[in-house]
Amino acid sequence: MSLNITYKFFLLVFSLFLGVTQAQEIQVLDQESGQPIFNVAVFNADKSKATVTDFDGKCDISAFERQERITFKHLGYITYKVTKNHLRKIGSKALLAPNAQQLEEVVMSVSRWEQQKKDVPQKITTVSAAAVSFTNPQTSADLLQSTGQVFVQKSQLGGGSPMIRGFATNRLLIAVDGVRMNNAIFRGGNLQNVISIDPFSIKNTEVVFGPGSVIYGSDAIGGVMNFYTKGPEVSSLDSLKVKGAAGYRFASANMEHTGHGEISLSKGKWGAFSSVSFSDFDDLTMGTRGPDSYLREQYAARVNGEDVLLVNDTPEKQLPTGYDQLNLMQKIAFHPSNRWQFDLGAYYSETSDYARYDRLIRPNTTGDGLRNAEWYYGPQQWFMGNLQAYNKARGRFYDAFKLTAAYQNFQESRHSRRFGNDERHNNFENVDALSINLDFENKRMKNFRWYYGGEFLYNKISSNGYAENIETGAAQGIASRYPDGSRWESSALYFNSEYKAQPNLSLLGGVRYSHVWINTRFDTTYYPFPFTEEKLSTGALTGSLGLSWFPKADLQFTLNGSTGFRAPNIDDMGKVFDSEPGAVVVPNPALKPEYAYNVEFGVRKNFGDVLTLRGAAYYTYLVDALVRRDYTFNGEDEIWYDGELSQVQAIQNAANAFVYGFEFGLDAYLNENLTLKGNLTLTEGEEKDKDGTHVPGRHVAPTFGDFHVIWRNQRVKADLFVNYNGEIPFDDLAPSERSKAYIYAQDANGNPYSPSWTTLNLRSQWLFANHLKVSATLENITNERYRTYSSGIVAPGANLILGVDYVF
Structure with a gap:
């Protein structure tokens, strides 16, 4: 009996000893990513005991007493204090929250x-x-x-x-x-x-x-x-290091099912990273509280070889909008020395067919039906292969350089058929794009840091089209969307510099010269173009100059002036008879670049590491803006196209434009758990035609913003937030938007306008066992029915989003 008691006593002491021993080593992790944090300072109240974490975020705290309060401090994270005894109870893990206040980003x-x-x-x-x-x-x-x-x-x-x-x-x-x-x-x-x-x-x-x-x-x-x-984390270890993650997401508004997996392998000088994601989206359901004009009350269907209009039993469901998407990425890294790095990446994305919803809800000319029975994009495919060589050995004219070579392939198509017409029009586009960038960094001069380099771009476009009878299968050629075989090239040299005038004053400036060539050849088989070939050769000089000044450690002012440009591309010069609502867009080879002149001023004030306020004001003036305006084709301002008399339009350097705005933000850190964040953007802008006509800018967004109340602890993060969009009245709608009255609500005068809207949302995330994260979000809690400005599709109604992620 006494032997048994002695044995149990010994076992208890051993267990306690083992638990205490294991608790001597703790690991410090990023609260959001779960990754270990290197070089965290760990100390007691009077700093008589101190240590730092290693590359795995680990450190030994055996010198600290059980009830002693331990502080964890790192430049990029909010300081965390906890007792050693509590650390043992929560699994010997300290989770630090990133500090968004830091300006060292x-x-x-x-x-x-x-x-x-x-x-x-x-x-x-x-x-x-x-x-x-x-x-x-x-x-x-x-x-x-x-x-x-x-x-x-x-x-x-x-x-x-x-x-x-x-x-x-x-x-x-x-x-x-x-x-x-x-x-x-x-x-x-x-x-x-x-x-x-x-x-x-x-x-x-x-x-x-x-x-x-x-x-x-x-x-x-x-x-x-x-x-x-993301990419592989190459280490110098001879043993194989494996990391990975897997995740799943569900959303109720469009019955989304998304799966994702990734894995990273590293050994010695080599590393590899693989990623795959697949999403399946069903038709999107809008909210219940809002304009009835947004409802999808009827839709086109093919029944017994004829187009018919069917009543939508659930008009909140937007038919058809569902699609699926596959994303793949593979990266391989080889770092033979501290001076050389070679990184190879392959990226691929492909969607299924997906409907152009705004074209499917467009009414016909009589207003008693729909204009289109079909209008959808074929699979949108994108591939990129990217090779980067990086060298940081100091040369005569540089401290480091990067050579980046990339090939991209874009494939897209458009398919449309008028209601009651058996002929479907199909257009296919393929773009092969090559790019080479050579970038140098030189920071040998005392207060100067130089960046310079060059770029070469080459695009070749393949474009073709045909019409098919969906009943008989008969097909015939039609005009392509773009001149087949067109080429677009650009070469450029740039120089950029950073000058540290004083510890609290930095100046940045740069200049670039770019030259663009376009070569197109027009096919006169289908339309009697007054030209058969067009070439463009044009250059542009752009520059920037700005400063960042800290008159006090908690106050920052920024001032920047810059110019930008956009050279005409194949879509501007050579688009062949693209149908727009009530109009038809034709090629215009007589184009030149548009230039933008911009100035902006910013301020940021930190109040005692508790409240940070941000503000910015800017003004941009656009000269020779490339805009779509009325035009003539072979002397005619209206032509018959696709069975409809249409106004002829083309892209032209027909206007100047200005845009100005104000941007505000705040971050308030009330305590270790509670944070407030907010943003507000106000934008105004107009286009001024060279005949003196003023019109509102098409892409000037309404006033918009958000406000977040965020609460977090070591395991849970929750965000209660509001999204807000202001109204755009009829008088502020661009002419091209007024012509799409079917996507807008009607004001008291029967004119289209974009109403304001507000949504209430709640987002949360739980971290379990440092490897498993579960998230739950409820968007648009009040189930508002709203359509963001210029959008064809109505936004989701009340939407429950669930996700789970496992990291290993």
Whole structure:
């Protein structure tokens, strides 16, 4: 009996000893990403005991007493205090929350090299992988919209066209890992290309507001959206290191089912990263409280070989809007030494067919039916192969250089058929795009840091079309959307510099010269063009100069002046008879670049590390704006096209334009758990034709903003927030928007307008066992029925989003 008691006593003591021993080593992790944090200072109240975490976020705290209060401090995180005894109870893990107050954040999109965000005079918004995980966006367009600072238009569910400071589409530049996605057929109408980027694969996103032409050339007038994707973590360990993640998401408004998986392998000098995502979206359901004119009360269907109108039993369901999408990414990294790095990436995205919803709800000329029985995009496919060589060995004229070579292929198609007509028109486009960038960094001079480089771009367009009888299968050729075989080329040299005039004053400036060539050949088989070939050779010089000044440590002023340009592309010069509502757009070879002149002023004030206020004001003037205006074709201002007498229009350098606005933001850190965040954007703008006519700008978004109340602890994060959009009255609608009255509500006078709207939303995320995250979001809690400005599709009604992510 005594032996048994002795044994149990010994076992109890041993167990307690083992528990205490295991508790001596703790690990410090990022609360949002679950990743270990290196170099965290760990100390007691009088700092008589101190240590730091290693590369795995681990440290030994055996020197601390059980009830002693331990402080964890890191520059990029909110300071955390806890007792050693409590650490043992919660699994010997300390979770630190990122500190958004820090100005030491590094950005790359302004110079292609790492710079301190606080030294950059332009406004930049960043979105981390942890923020993406928390907001859980369906597409990268939704990711941009979640910032509260980028307005997004949607013509259909499979879409998302960002608007920044009164500019959109081909006046904004999209880049992936530093490679421009914009190609020679990016149009002035709304674009869906941003949805090709998988939000699950994003490491961080940087949105640069205002012209970015010095670094990115043509198209970067209103801003730059640069998506940096995840990759392998190459280590020097000889053993194989494996990391990965898997996730699933469901959304009730469109019955979304999305699955994602990724895995990272590293051994020695090699690393590999693989990512795959698949999403299936059903038809989108709108809210119940709002204009009845938004309801989908009838839709076209094919019954017994004839088009008929059917009554929609559930008019809140937008038929048809569903589609699916596949995203793949593979990266391989080879780092043979501390000086050399080689990174190879392959990206692929493909959608199914998806309906152009705004064209399917357009009424016919008599108003008693629908104009189109079919209007859909074929699969949108995007492939990119990207090879980057990086060398940081100091040369005579540089400290480091990067060579980036990329090939991209874009495939898209349009398919339309009039109601009651058996003939479907099909147009197919294919773009092959090559790019080479050589970027140098030199920071050998005392207070100067230089960046310079060159770029070459080449696009070739294949375009064809045919009409088919859906009953007999008979087919015949029709005019292609673009001149088949057209070429667009650009070469550029740029120089950028950063001067640290004083510890609290930084100056940034740069200049770029770009030259663009276009070669098109028009086919006169279907239309008697007054020209058969057109060539364009034009250059553009752009520059920027700005400063970032801290008169006090808690006060920052920024001032920046810059120019931007957009050279005509194939869509501007050579679009062959594209039908618009009530009009037909024809080619115009007599085009030249448009130029933007921009100035912006910003201020940021920190009140005792509790409240931060931000503000910015800007003004942009656009000269020789490329706009769609009335035109003539062979002397006629109206022609019959697709069975309808249509007004002839073309893209022309027919206007100047101005845009100005104000942007405000706040971050309030009330305590370790409670945070307030908000954004508000006000934009105004007009186009002035050279005949003196003034019209509202088409891409000037309404006043919009958001306000968030965020609560978090070590395991839970919750965000109660409001999204707001202001009204655009009839008088402020652009003429092209007034012609699309069927997507707008009616005011008291029967005129189309865009009503204001507000939604209440709740987002939450739970972290379990440091590896498993569960999220739940309820969007549009009050089930509002609203349509964002210029959008064809109505936004989701009450929407429950559930997600689960496992990291290993």
